[in-house]
Amino acid sequence: MSERAAKVTPADDEQDDDQITDSAAPDAATDASTESETTTDPVTTGAESVVRALENAGVEYAFGVQGGAIMPVYDALYDSDIYHVTMAHEQGAAHAADAYGIVSGEPGVCLATSGPGATNLVTGIADADMDSDPLLALTGQVPTEFVGNDAFQETDTTGVTTPVTKENTFSSDSDHVGSDVSEAFALAREGRPGPTLVDLPKDITNGETDREPDAPKVPDTYEVQERADEEIVAAAAERIENADRPVLLLGGGVIKGEASEACREFAIEHEIPVITTMPGIGSFPEDHELSLEMAGMHGTGYANMAITHCDTLIGIGTRFDDRLTGGIETFAPEAELIHVDIDPAEISKNIYADYPLVGDAETVVEQLSDAVDESPEAKKWRAQCQQWKSDYSMAYDAPEDEPVQPEFVIEALDEATSDRAIVTTGVGQHQMWACQYWTYTEPRTWVSSHGLGTMGYGLPSAIGARIAADDDQEVVCIDGDGSFLMTLQGLSVAVREELDITVAVLNNEYIGMVRQWQDAFFDGRHSASDYGWMPEFDKLAEAFGACGFRIDDYDDVAETIDEAISYDGPSVIDVHIDPDANVYPMVPSGGDNGQFALTEDQL
């Protein structure tokens, strides 16, 4: 889509994006001849067939790094309208493609060469796997005759990535390689999304073929159940009608399943308080009265109180991760669980589902909607939730004469941007503050590494998000100093591609979350968490060709943020925050959600 093209100039030329989507048929190559010459010539090599498969699938962008074994594919890309973003590191390519998938809903594509290129992708692939993000990774491989001989830059890529992909394939036939890619693309988004990988030996991509790839289609052995069992739906509906203390728990699957709207309508019609998981942020507007925001380890006190005391928990598209549940024994201990998930394996994996509803989130919520005739009588419960909201409000002190509090910076960034602004983060304290103090109202505006907790995710994901985002959506990367330091080479990409990204580095010269745990659980022994010295990120940004800012005290905050946001290109704000600031509330690992600590003394 051309309006998604952000600052990427070459893609802006692409006037008719329907042309690509329309050609998602096997005979596309011949049909599209009047539109564009580059996509109409019959394929002659495996590599051309790979690229044709991507074009047929509607792929507009790919993220990657060149290399020996993937060169034939890049050579074929040279003639394609697919815009390739050259990344500074393959890990960044995988994260950027992952974020592209989160924001656009379509699988992001990343490419790498064999061996180190492929292994560098692994972190990003594992990240996408944990968060069920649609991602297609294409890796070069040494020629088939060398496979297994420890050739230069050889790695058993399918072997390495099997545990972290939804499916992977070693392509062994030039005639079939394009279809392998089509199938992998289709699999990445079908049912529960996830990363897929196709390993492409150089002789296969170099090999001659005139076979056009098949249209994207998942294999017959992959079956997805769309509608939940009507009997269980009816039973669950009855349970909801009779609930005294109902809660809707919306997970990342709500956003991936495009069920946010249906969930909103359901919650508002029946006045059921709503909690989100971290990946579910944005599925329900946090400024709505029914919203209790996020539950879990660093969730709000009111969300954790509500989840602990509810009697009917309607979990949708969530896998009940331990960061959400805390100790299983004390998680929603009085609640009967209605669990909606497209993946049957998530049902009763961590928390036993009294009403298992396997199916597509949007479809099942509509089924439930039809089945629930009367709203639960839960006026008292809603009042109780509001009471908890005021008892455990997310307020903080920001005295003028003290170092800048991170919460203040997050709120200022939120204020300076529109409701549709996209936030990406690294992993650590800054990520939790970004969850807690930014008010999210729209799905697909929150991009973070939830399950894997990958430090360094922020900047590369901002690149992918920027490219997938609409022009009028700001992209703000809230990062930590430690996290930013891990992948900041991506600044070179942001500058080269003229991407309008604002990075706010909350700099406390600590691996802050580790420091917080060391204070709480290791007698304050700051083993390897105290960085003591950090580069000046604003100057570093300037060295890369980006715009650098620095915030030291409250006077600078609003003005500097405005300048950075309005700067048309990548900018980095080095925000020197209170080095001792910690994240609260907090449920210690495996603890009781209702016993969350509000201060360090309560841990």
Place this chain on the structure above:
Amino acid sequence: MKRGLEGPEPEERPSPTGRRNKQGIRIDPEVEATHEPRRTVISALVTHEPGVLSDVSGLFSRRQFNIESLTVGPTEDEDRARITIVVEEPDPGIDQIEKQLRKLVPVISVRELEPDAMRRELALIKVDAERPDQVAAVADMYDGKTVDSSPETATIEVTGARQKIEAAIDTFSQFGIREISRTGTTALARGTDRTAAPSSTAQPADEANHDDQYTPADDD
């Protein structure tokens, strides 16, 4: 040392009386329901292609399922292979194994076999042959077949249920066992019951979760 948030202290908050057990099942505060591991046979029909076995065995290892034995071989259809897995897990674990296996793209169908299914394994037992007639007598007892003999040794093939093989090994040990090689269990459902068929016999996921039937594992 650093300030936090305001609000009632943990001990001032109401605390619910209910509890869940380790499997996440809501229980009566007085009763602790637990699930004992049980031994069972899971049969999976898969596409016969490179990497399937590693997909399946990798799934078991990374999810830390306790696998007792695993056998694999072609079927009547040359594009399909059957993997027979013996596991010992509590019920929720067995349920997870089936569901996770079903998610693998090359897996066509998965089924836990009934206790009356035919289960067989094979063992080759190499013993000292100082008393060949007695070795032959023991082999007879277990329907064993001598597949190799030398002046010093005899190798006997025994097939059957696990207990039978173990009993045979036990009895053969009086002669002095030199080496043993055993296969894992392979199994088929009885009669017209299909061991694992494309989708038709696979339980719908909703039902699978509600199947509380406990069927004690029986090895023959």
